[in-house]
Amino acid sequence: MTSKLTADGLSAWYGPKKAIEDISLAFEEHAATAIIGPSGCGKSTLIRCLNRMHETLPKTRVEGKVLLDGEDVYEQDAVAVRRRIGMVFQKANPFPTMSVYDNVAAGLRLNGTRDRKVLDRAVKGSLVKAALWDEVKDSLGKPGVGLSGGQQQRLCIARALAVEPEVLLMDEPCSALDPIATAKIEDLIFDLKKEYTVVIVTHNMQQAARVSDSTAFLYLGRLIEVGGTRELFEHPREELTEKYITGRFG
Amino acid sequence: MPERAERKALEKGLNTLNENMATMAELSELAIRKAVDGLSRGDRATAEEVFTLDQELYGLQEEIEGTCVDLLALHAPVARDLRTITTSLKITTDLDRIGRYAKDIAEMSLQFPEGPPPGLSDLAKIPQMAEHTIRMVDTVIRAFVRRDADSVRNILEVDDEVDRLNDEVFAEIVGHMEAGRLAIVAGARYVLVARHLERIADHAVNIGMRVVYMVSGETLPRIRAADRAKRPPG
Secondary structure, X not given: OOEEXXXXXXXXXXXXXXXXXXEEEEEEOOOEEXXXXXXXXXXXXXXXXXXXXXXXXXOEEEEEEEEEOOEEHHHOOHHHHHHHEEEEOOOOOOOOOOEHHXXXXXHHHHOOOOOHHHHHHHHXXXXXXXXOHHHHXXXXXXXXXXXXXXXXXXXXXXXXXXXXXXXXXXXOOOOOOOHHHHXXXXXXXHHHHHHOEEEEEOOOHHHHHHHOOEEEEEEOOEEEEEEEHHHHHHOOOOHHHHHHHOOOOO | OOOHHHHHHHHHHHHHHHHHHHHHHHHHHHHHHHHHHHHHHOOHHHHHHHHHHHHHHHHHHHHHHHHHHHHHHHHOOOHHHHXXXXXXXXXXXXXXXXXXXXXXXXXXXXXXXXXXXXXHHHOOHHHHXXXXXXXXXXHHHHHHHHOOOHHHOOHHHHHHHHHHHHHHHHHHHHHHHHOOOOOXXXXXXXXXHHHHHHHHHHHXXXXXXXXXXXXXXXXXXXXXXXXXXXXXXX
16 A cells, blocks of 8 residues: 555644644555544645645644655645545535535536536546435535435535546534435545545544544544554554543543 | 433433343352252262353343344444344353353263262362363353453453363373273264363353453454464564
């Protein structure tokens, strides 16, 4: 396995508050890595640093490197980085005034693609990859917000895939979904990781165990342990990890 | 991370599991002790007690299985909790089998209604083998109850001694039968007793290896004695 993306001595601040500290973590290509840890441990901050979303908030700062194919993303154009490293958020956020089609095509249009045939092909391809095509192929012109919660989240995944990213960051993508919609997203992650490098932040331990190949445990902004998911959930090396995953914390 | 109330429910279930496992372990050890004692004295009442213990063990095994399935289904345990539950599920079968072999040995006592036939007192190796086997069972049960992996890491080597004694018992019994000092029927039954003891020791090995996994997460390699002998020390 080779590392697609690597955090190297990564620290991040919100104003004076340090949210993550000196995190070094490699994300394998064509694999899913789960990031777990209690609320406020820095999981979301970490993945927001990976595609330079963290710096979009005021008074934030990042130190260290994020290497994408060996090149530091902080020495590249931020917009180009975010095209290569897509993101899906906790709450599905389709553009409220746009149709299903336009939601998926939005990223491509922003990048200047106008050719209808190219857009049609990309929209269909992305919706197929997001396992949503069969459900929306006859209602592409209807508003994206008219879909169910699970469908909206898959629409957001399709939107992220349309610009052909190499890495997909998912920040608690199922936390607002019911078990059936969650299962569909988890199935999707299984398929997506064959083609993309997937990083998923989750509060759901069983979800991390089900979908990821590696799991990283963060606590108070520090990386406590990272390892194969099976090993980490069966016999973690660190006592702190054991306490967290078995609920013996606090 | 499990919620506080859920953690409490899991904790309660794990406590019940541990108590039942400790009871089952103690009863299975008691069953072998009584079975061996009953055989050496040809005591029918002791054999009956072993039959009752075997029933108890079976009932406990069913209860433990139910608890394990509930804990797995309701709490999706991980790490030490998961290892404790899966190990208990496996060990409970070993303990039940130990109880069954104890029952089989106790049944032998009933084959000699007039007490043990002349010859048992000459078969010094059977009591020796029984003692060694019981000690093994006692060691692994203590290790399980105390969550002590270190005391059973060498359990495969300890079992070699029982295997060696089994071969010696066989040779001893055949020798007595050939010399006409032991009836064929009695000799054949004693060979079976030795075989049962040897199987009990094998189940003790299973338990010991699983205790190591439960405590440390480490799976010990199961290497045959002949292959172990070829390995360099340490």
